[in-house]
Amino acid sequence: MPMTSATSHSDEPTRVAKLVGAFLSGQSGAVLGDGPHATLTAGADSTDDCAIYDLDGPVTLVVGSDYVRGAKFALYEQGLLTNFDIGYYVVAANLSDIAAMGAAPIGVLTVVRYPHDLDDDGFLDIMAGIHRACTDSGTLNVGGDIGNAERIVLSGSAIGICRTGTALTRRGARPGDHLCVTGPCGILGAAVAYFPKRHANGWTLPEHLEQDLLAGWRRPRARVAEGRLLCTGGYATACQDTSDGLKATIEQLAAASGVGFDVAEDDIAIHPAVSAVAKLIGSDDITLAMSASADFQLAFTVPADRLDACRDAFARSGLTFDVIGRATPPETGVAFTGRDGTRHALPGVAWKHQASDVSGLVAGVTAATTATP
CATH class of the missing domain: 3.30.1330.10 (PurM-like, N-terminal domain)
Structure with missing residues (x-):
């Protein structure tokens, strides 16, 4: 302006x-x-x-x-x-x-x-x-x-x-709670992986995907309406935004609440722009989607007997969320169930104030996990 x-x-x-x-x-x-x-x-x-x-x-x-x-x-x-x-x-x-x-x-x-x-x-x-x-x-x-x-x-x-007494924290998740997220993650991180290197590497994406990557930086939306619904309806037992990336958020919720999580690969929404950038940097889309990214989605836990009511409340306000896993006893740790049924650690690179370009670390993680022993 x-x-x-x-x-x-x-x-x-x-x-x-x-x-x-x-x-x-x-x-x-x-x-x-x-x-x-x-x-x-x-x-x-x-x-x-x-x-x-x-x-x-x-x-x-x-x-x-x-x-x-x-x-x-x-x-x-x-x-x-x-x-x-x-x-x-x-x-x-x-x-x-x-x-x-x-x-x-x-x-x-x-x-x-x-x-x-x-x-x-x-x-x-x-x-x-x-x-x-x-x-x-x-x-x-x-x-x-x-x-x-x-x-x-x-x-x-x-x-x-x-x-008083209704503020959401990271500390209330219990085994059996559903782990939910308000939308796709990794878009802002994908933008940082793509734009600084696109000319040097000769990368091109369709204009609509480039605009999707930039939109999260230009007009990010704090999930105030979603947070208010979770608070006033008493639905969430724990909540945190995903500004450090989805992997980091899940691990931090687990540590704060003293639980494990089992996250299902099939249930994680992947934005098309994230998939496109993942191919360019030599990563897979799920790894990039869960890595360090300043998305402002909310990750939260909801007891099983409150999930339908929570979903209905969101729908009445024109809002949605995805269930991506369940809280488990702490001794099970944080695990990721792939499409092939195998369970392993969460993919991706959590934000820990790295000095290097996180996209390079993401590609390195992908290469290490797919290398033949």
């Missing part, structure tokens, strides 16, 4: 007053949340140091923070993501954390640091992306901090509420 005016570089007070203010007016007095309410008695438009919430009834406040590298995003540096896109992304990344706990978002605080050569148009694009993501998720950007840095650096904190 670039501006049409000539390039300008305002000072920080001017940007707060004129540019940030364009997105933050008329907030104070807003009543937010579904169920319990929080009245924002002082928002960013009050120009105070903090937002003030008056909570109604027995309410739990849920707060999470996440950081976005901005100019060090590989896709941003290639011109595939705009300033608007990374502003949008930082909000979705933060809302995803509280969505996994079943909270209704009531505000997002953002930190926008930028170099001296970022003009007002570029700064406004970041703020416009932040504003749009908040609007799309039914919440507000209630303030934060802006200032100079050697490059664009974005971070945020999401604030949400739920009724």
Whole structure:
């Protein structure tokens, strides 16, 4: 959403007053949340140091923070993501954390640091992306901090509420619970594996698949509605978002809950773009789908006797999920049942802050598991 005016570089007070203010007016007095309410008695438009919430009834406040590298995003540096896109992304990344706990978002605080050569148009694009993501998720950007840095650096904190005692955690899964996920995983990881290397390797994909790969980065959706259903309906015993990849998420849920999992290959949905990229990098689609990828799906567990009711509740809201396995006693560990009936460790590479390109590690894992002894 670039501006049409000539390039300008305002000072920080001017940007707060004129540019940030364009997105933050008329907030104070807003009543937010579904169920319990929080009245924002002082928002960013009050120009105070903090937002003030008056909570109604027995309410739990849920707060999470996440950081976005901005100019060090590989896709941003290639011109595939705009300033608007990374502003949008930082909000979705933060809302995803509280969505996994079943909270209704009531505000997002953002930190926008930028170099001296970022003009007002570029700064406004970041703020416009932040504003749009908040609007799309039914919440507000209630303030934060802006200032100079050697490059664009974005971070945020999401604030949400739920009724006391209902917040979802990673710790409640029990043997026999169904393991579910709200949608296909691995798409964002596949995008990072594909775009930086496509020209050097002569790779080409159909345009619609390239657009599918980019959509998750440009307009990611935190699964707030799904989290709220799981929380208010009391369906989920444990929940976590998949921002570290599906393999990592399943292993973390198992460790936190003290259970094992048996995951079925046939039940894991694979997006066509993930399959296409897997072929290009020399991997198989299930390995890439389960590897490190910043998808914002929710993985959760539901008791067997609540599964149908949960599915019906999702359907009434136009939402779906897939059952991909069952929780098992802890001594069985986390296992993966392939299409041929064999059981082995979960495929893929979990996100553990690797310095190297994860796609190379994924291909290496595939080669190691398919090599002839």
